[in-house]
Amino acid sequence: MSIEFDSNPKFADYSNPEVLVSSEWLSQNLNSEGLVVVESDEDVLLYEVGHIPGAVKIDWHTDLNDPITRDYVSDESFAKLLGSKGISRDTTVVIYGDKSNWWASYALWVFKLFGHPDVRLLDGGRDKWIAEGRELTKEVPAISEIEYPVVKRDDSTLRAFRDDVLKHFGNPLIDVRSAEEYSGERTHMPAYPEEGALRGGHIPSAASVPWAKAVAEDSSFKSRAELEAVYLDGAGLKKGDNVIAYCRIGERSSHTWFVLNYLLGFENVRNYDGSWTEWGSLVGVPIVKGSEPGRAPAPKVA
């Protein structure tokens, strides 16, 4: 049984208002049966500093990524992880985190790769909760481990691989990194090699829309009208477009994926998690340097 949705009028304008909850809603529903709150941060220690009462921690580095292969955890490991956090397949999960939910969106995207039915974001994340003076605790909840079924991860719907990008040319790509990363300028630091990718620049034809353009000053999502100004008027996306978003390793682009998919209702949006750390080191693929998107090469035919 999923828990009632937040009927906040701000959310009603979005295509899928049920994927967001407000801090007010969460504080009223914290003790609801069937709800688990998950904190997922860039900074691995923030949960220990203090978290929303009853919240559990899931870290994307140490929990959601496979320690050996560059991939997400296996179906079995995901089931074990969620069971260990007291989450069952019909639990309503609310995820929140630092940096305007950047990592929380990433965790939500991984939950969706495994098809978890009811997972929502706390609008504004950790920062807004704290700014409103709401309660934090250092107390880690006692959890009794429960059964989460082993579900096969679906990599075909929400996730793009490099070959999908090669076939995608001619359709919109959104690069959500900073302007300096997009243009390929890099600050070469003495005694520190440039790392992450062997080339700087962006995928040809990608529009530059830094992820934070979707975020208001209080860390919550901008209104629907403001988001349309950024992505439709600004980046030229049109209803029905097939879109791939990417960043450096797929974290910031999960945030944009969330916005396009749930808030603006694009039904065919994928996150290319290989992102620039893969593309910028791949042998033989085209890239563009500078601030212009550049022309899309012909799509690769399978």
Place this chain on the structure above:
Amino acid sequence: MPIETTSGLIEDFQSIGVKDRLNLLLEFSENLPTLPSRYLDHPDLLERVEECQSPIYLFVEVTDGHVYLFFTAPEESPTTRGFASILHSVMDGLSVEDTLNFDDDFPSKIGLAEAVSPLRIRGMRGMMARIKRQVSEKK
């Protein structure tokens, strides 16, 4: 002299489980010394460590052949503060020579990579590289 030896610190981290290493890192984070007022009033003197996703700034003083370290990072970035505090505890007060010869692989030896991930450890390497560079410019 630094307040901790590298071998002592490595031993402290290696002797406990992965979860406790996070708590120890948090303790370091909470004990990062605050900046003296001469830097608080002159944030322009500090150098930003770009390898960290969180903003951290550092400054190095060389006095009578010894190296003194100053860091500042926001409270919302406890991991970065923890890394800075660890480096402060093993490097602050070292001689110029010992600083320049300081083991570049130290961040890998404290067992934090398993607890916080190898990617995050890069931030500590970035701080070390900048400390050494500033020292070689100022010695």
